[in-house]
Amino acid sequence: MSSTSSAVERAFAAALYADSDAALDAGASLLAADPASDTELARRGEEFVAAAWRRGWQPADVVRIVRRELDDVHERLVTELVLAEAARDRTPRTPRWTAQLDELDAGPSAPRPDRFSYATAVLELYRLLLRLPSLEPLDAHVPRAPRTPGGGAVPRDTRMLTRIRALLAKAEATGFPEEAEALSAKAQELMARHSIDEALLAARTHAEDTPGACRIGVDPPYETAKAVLLDAVAGANRCRAVWNEALGFSTVVGFEPGLEAVELLYTSLLVQATAAMTKAEAAQRAGGRKRTKSFRQSFLAAYAHRIGDRLADAAEGQVSATEGELLPVLAARDVAVTDETERMFPDTVTTRMRGVNDAAGWQEGAAAADRAQVRARPPLHSP
Numbered sequence: 001m002s003s004t005s006s007a008v009e010r011a012f013a014a015a016l017y018a019d020s021d022a023a024l025d026a027g028a029s030l031l032a033a034d035p036a037s038d039t040e041l042a043r044r045g046e047e048f049v050a051a052a053w054r055r056g057w058q059p060a061d062v063v064r065i066v067r068r069e070l071d072d073v074h075e076r077l078v079t080e081l082v083l084a085e086a087a088r089d090r091t092p093r094t095p096r097w098t099a100q101l102d103e104l105d106a107g108p109s110a111p112r113p114d115r116f117s118y119a120t121a122v123l124e125l126y127r128l129l130l131r132l133p134s135l136e137p138l139d140a141h142v143p144r145a146p147r148t149p150g151g152g153a154v155p156r157d158t159r160m161l162t163r164i165r166a167l168l169a170k171a172e173a174t175g176f177p178e179e180a181e182a183l184s185a186k187a188q189e190l191m192a193r194h195s196i197d198e199a200l201l202a203a204r205t206h207a208e209d210t211p212g213a214c215r216i217g218v219d220p221p222y223e224t225a226k227a228v229l230l231d232a233v234a235g236a237n238r239c240r241a242v243w244n245e246a247l248g249f250s251t252v253v254g255f256e257p258g259l260e261a262v263e264l265l266y267t268s269l270l271v272q273a274t275a276a277m278t279k280a281e282a283a284q285r286a287g288g289r290k291r292t293k294s295f296r297q298s299f300l301a302a303y304a305h306r307i308g309d310r311l312a313d314a315a316e317g318q319v320s321a322t323e324g325e326l327l328p329v330l331a332a333r334d335v336a337v338t339d340e341t342e343r344m345f346p347d348t349v350t351t352r353m354r355g356v357n358d359a360a361g362w363q364e365g366a367a368a369a370d371r372a373q374v375r376a377r378p379p380l381h382s383p
Contacts, residue, residue: 007034008041015123016130024123031119041122046085048129049078056135059086059100061249064217066128068248073113074125079104096214136251136344138213160194161260168268172275180272181310184265188311191237191261211333211340214259215249216241216266221293223248225300229273230266232308237261238334240341242348253341255333265311273303280364299364 007030015027031037052062059082066078086101112118164187171183218227227243230250234241239254239262252262277299284295 007031007037008044011037011119011123012044012126016127024120024127027123028116028119031122032115035115041119042081042084045077045081045122045126045129046088048126049081049085050089052129052132053091055132056137057132058097058138058215059104060217061135061215062129062132063104064249065132065247066125068219069128070124071121073121074128077121077125078129096212133247135247136213138215138251160190164190164194164261164264168264172268172271180275184269184272185310187268188236188261188265191257191265195237195255195257195261209255211253211337212256212259213251213253213340213344214263215251216263217249218243219248222297222300225297225304226270228301229269229304229307230262232304233266233269233311234258234262236308236311237265238330238337240337242341242345251344253344254337269307273300273307276303277364284364295364302364 011027011030013027014030015024018024031041049062062082063075063078067075083101083104113121167183167187167190171180171187174180174183216230218230223245227241227245227250230252231241231243234250234252234254237254237258239252239258241250241252241262243250252259254262277296280299281292281295285292
């Protein structure tokens with residue numbers, strides 16, 4: 001064992017397997033005194049990242065948990081490690097995994113602090129990575145792309161997804177809640193139409209399509225209400241969501257078009273709900289109210305409950321407007337999603353939402369989800 005490896009091993013033995021600040025300081029002191037250990041330290045960090053992949057974690061999951069548990073400096077460090085490990089990794093990865101890497105940005109190199117502070121941050125990060133629990137693997141559940149009768153892959157309808165993203169961007173940008181909610185409802189209709197078209201195509205071409213899964217962060221504050229909103233969006237898109245409160249994410253199980261819809265729509269609705277809540281809260285404060293936390297929790301709970309009904313109505317409107325062959329196809333997919341969810345999560349429990357006790361917050365949240373009139377619209381056709 002080289003002296004450099006020995007310094008790293010001694011630092012790890014001192015700091016990674018104990019929780020005390022004294023142990024962390026001892027390990028950081030060993031690394032700070034040995035500048036030659038930096039290369040070995042980085043290599044070991046990449047090994048910790050690769051070990052996280054073997055335990056079921058994905059790039060976005062690791063960055064999210066570091067952001068949740070540690071500080072900005074640790075997030076920059078883990079982002080650099082993930083990108084460095086990806087450059088060496090030759091394991092075939094899914095498109096969703098690749099997209100997560102593409103979204104990572106280490107940013108410009110920040111000035112490195114003194115060696116002791118840097119070593120302390122590295123050891124804090126490695127301590128977290130070392131203790132990550134095993135997660136349900138997602139790679140095994142990525143659906144195969146539908147194929148044409150000639151055997152070629154069916155190209156994804158990027159035009160439809162572009163239209164959906166444009167509608168949601170407008171919904172987030174407008175200052176008028178009624179317009180935002182109308183645009184979101186229209187986006188849900190397009191998502192439902194997109195999902196229906198792909199389901200019929202898979203059935204007609206006898207594609208071996210299976211449910212997939214993705215993880216979506218559910219960040220504080222008011223995580224329970226946000227998880228309920230995500231569950232409502234998932235249900236409207238024929239998916240199932242399972243919330244891991246301790247690790248701050250929900251796993252969404254469904255077919256790929258539904259997963260895309262859930263990711264897009266949940267993020268957009270959360271932006272819109274926050275904007276509407278801030279506006280309503282300002283009005284409440286102007287009237288002399290001070291119970292901000294209970295107001296927000298109740299607002300988001302009511303918003304999630306009511307918007308779920310509206311999204312489900314928009315999606316079912318598209319189902320009823322299609323030909324008779326659709327219902328057996330969707331029924332089979334619903335069974336497949338339920339079976340896959342139960343296989344991945346055999347021991348789920350129901351969570352009760354607490355703190356929903358502010359009548360004004362509930363009324364304002366329900367009103368924010370109800371402002372746009374839900375009207376019957378003509379059937380949508382694929383572009």
